[in-house]
Amino acid sequence: MTVEATTERVLRLLSLLQRRPSWTAAELAAELDVTDRCVRRDVERLRTLGYPVHAAAGVGGGYRLGAGTRLPPLLLDDEEAIATAVSLRLASGGTVAGAGEAALRALAKLDQVMPPRLRAEVRAVHGATETLVGPGVEVDPELLVTLARACRDAVRVRFRYARPRGDERERTVEPVRMVVTSHRWYLMAWDLDRDDWRTFRLDRMREVEATTWHFRPREHPDPVAHVQRSMTEAPYRYLARIRVHAPPEQVRELVPPQVGRIEDGRDGTCVLVAGGDDLDWIAVHVVRLGHDAEVLEPPELREAAARLARRLAAL
CATH class of the missing domain: 3.30.70 (Alpha-Beta Plaits)
Known part of the structure; x- marks a missing residue:
């Protein structure tokens, strides 16, 4: 087998590992039309390149792509590369504090590794696009990460919340989902003190702390519809x-x-x-x-x- 064929197969393996959380060796072998032994060799090649591929033995075990100390190069097809570049361009004028500079750095790195034909297409889109940024409030990216993890792990969150009148009160909630409009971020959560669903603006939250108290997710309304109703009716x-x-x-x-x-x-x-x-x-x-x-x-x-x-x- 040629070096080109081996490289193409390893890239396909990487694409499969990025597609879903876990694969068995047999599943990968079937997808790649190779033997289990060939899959193990290709996994070692990926590890040599710096990709943290973890393996678990036994029933239900398999291979999964873990998080490394540095983000390895992502495998993107043409449409994904263009969509990523355009999204980074738009993020430079977003509402997440510091995201603009980070987006421009990421865009510069992506531009370096893009094939010339894709680079020309992306620059054509950029050249024909202007971003109209409305009045918005920047949100600390660390706050977004904290709340996203709390939603994912189903843990309660405690914070101080400034009401429209200016006074602050401590709230303890079970977060479900964040919803972003054109210029603001909102959190939909079950308010333990009010015993009901509530919507919170992220720019009014202070001293946000994810606790270690896990909760069982409740049946909840559609987050987008709930936040929209809160914005257009309640206040x-x-x-x-x-x-x-x-x-x-x-x-x-x-x-x-x-x-x-x-x-x-x-x-x-x-x-x-x-x-x-x-x-x-x-x-x-x-x-x-x-x-x-x-x-x-x-x-x-x-x-x-x-x-x-x-x-x-x-x-």
Whole structure:
């Protein structure tokens, strides 16, 4: 067998090990169409190159790719390489503190090892793209790692949380999932003191500590839907429901998820659910959608819309 064939097979082995957590020798041999002995030799080749391939003996044992002291080169196909490069480019303007500089360093390293044809494609995408960064709040990447591990390992988290009024209280929660919008990060968790599901903004969390107390995961609502509902309804004095005479997909293009929730309606209509402390503000934004609409609730919103109509007519 030629050196090129052996190299190609070892790269395929590495790709398989990156695809899922564990493989038996027989499974790898079947995928590569070689013997178990050949798999063992190729595993040793990967170890020589610095890849930490761990082996477990016995029933249920097999090979898995572990984490090393340094990140080895990743095996990416063309689509993955382009997607990674574009994502790193966008991350340079993200909301994670320090991520921009780290993303640019990683992008520089990736650019060095890319084939010229892929490098040209990525640079074409970069040259045709501008990033519009809205007002956001940076989040400490260490906080993201702490919460991600707590969600993964199902351990309780303790922290101090600043409420909108400015006062802080200690909270102990069972975290489930983090949800990111265009400019903020949120944590959905079971609040042990409130005995209910709650949404927390990461930029308001202080002194975050993952405890050693494991919990059994509960049945939970969809994290994205729950966080969206919390953002658009819970904090506000008024909760409005407006039937919009347009298909849901069209209205979703006009209403950001952190502003309102779109429910499927009937006969090509939908229902916009949005919260606010100012009914005039809600009425103005409904008019700006450019579609016929009718207020379902609250009645005060109909009065606010009538006042707005009179003021506009007076102009």
